[in-house]
Amino acid sequence: MKANKIVGVGWNYRSHLGETHAQLPSEPIVFLKPTSAIIGDGDPIRIPAGAGRVDHEVELAVIMGRDARDVSADDALSHVSHIAVANDVTAREMQNKARDTGNPWALAKGMDTFAPISEPVPLDTVEDIQDLRLELKVNGVLRQKGRTSLMIFPVAELIAYISRFMTIEAGDIIFTGTPEGIGPLTPGDEVVAKIDGVGILRNTVV
Numbered sequence: 001m002k003a004n005k006i007v008g009v010g011w012n013y014r015s016h017l018g019e020t021h022a023q024l025p026s027e028p029i030v031f032l033k034p035t036s037a038i039i040g041d042g043d044p045i046r047i048p049a050g051a052g053r054v055d056h057e058v059e060l061a062v063i064m065g066r067d068a069r070d071v072s073a074d075d076a077l078s079h080v081s082h083i084a085v086a087n088d089v090t091a092r093e094m095q096n097k098a099r100d101t102g103n104p105w106a107l108a109k110g111m112d113t114f115a116p117i118s119e120p121v122p123l124d125t126v127e128d129i130q131d132l133r134l135e136l137k138v139n140g141v142l143r144q145k146g147r148t149s150l151m152i153f154p155v156a157e158l159i160a161y162i163s164r165f166m167t168i169e170a171g172d173i174i175f176t177g178t179p180e181g182i183g184p185l186t187p188g189d190e191v192v193a194k195i196d197g198v199g200i201l202r203n204t205v206v
Contacts, residue, residue: 011025138190144180151177155174
């Protein structure tokens with residue numbers, strides 16, 4: 001998948017705040033993941049030595065069809081071409097340590113294979129981007145479920161906010177946040193993330 005950057009959004013579901021001991025954000029929490037982290041459906045998630053606990057995070061991914069710079073929320077979705085299922089794989093212990101010391105999350109979020117993404121589908125194939133059901137299973141056991149209607153900041157508001165400060169270029173990907181139920185992954189696990197009407201993303205952990 002061709003992209004210049006992945007823009008991640010943290011703590012965008014109220015149900016996820018409690019399990020990560022985070023406060024309700026007044027503005028979107030934005031971070032970057034490198035495109036070298038991208039893998040596709042069927043590719044393995046590789047946990048490097050020393051990464052500690054590594055968690056899954058099912059998310060709706062938004063792919064830009066044209067550049068967006070300081071766009072309004074009303075116009076934001078006209079810049080989106082496709083959407084996909086994503087898994088914002090996170091080295092949790094490393095992220096928590098970075099949070100505690102006020103340092104960036106780049107390493108915890110940006111390791112190779114830490115951005116699995118399904119085959120994108122055109123935005124216009126879904127009736128309402130803010131009424132989609134997400135779920136994630138590990139070895140057949142349901143761990144995460146939620147709906148995009150429960151986002152703190154809807155997709156259009158995220159695009160408008162991010163584009164105030166940086167140009168979101170055609171091909172760029174936005175990870176829009178995860179609902180509750182994050183949990184650890186171990187080698188041998190099969191991870192299946194799904195968004196109704198969008199797709200299924202299957203990866204094994206090695």
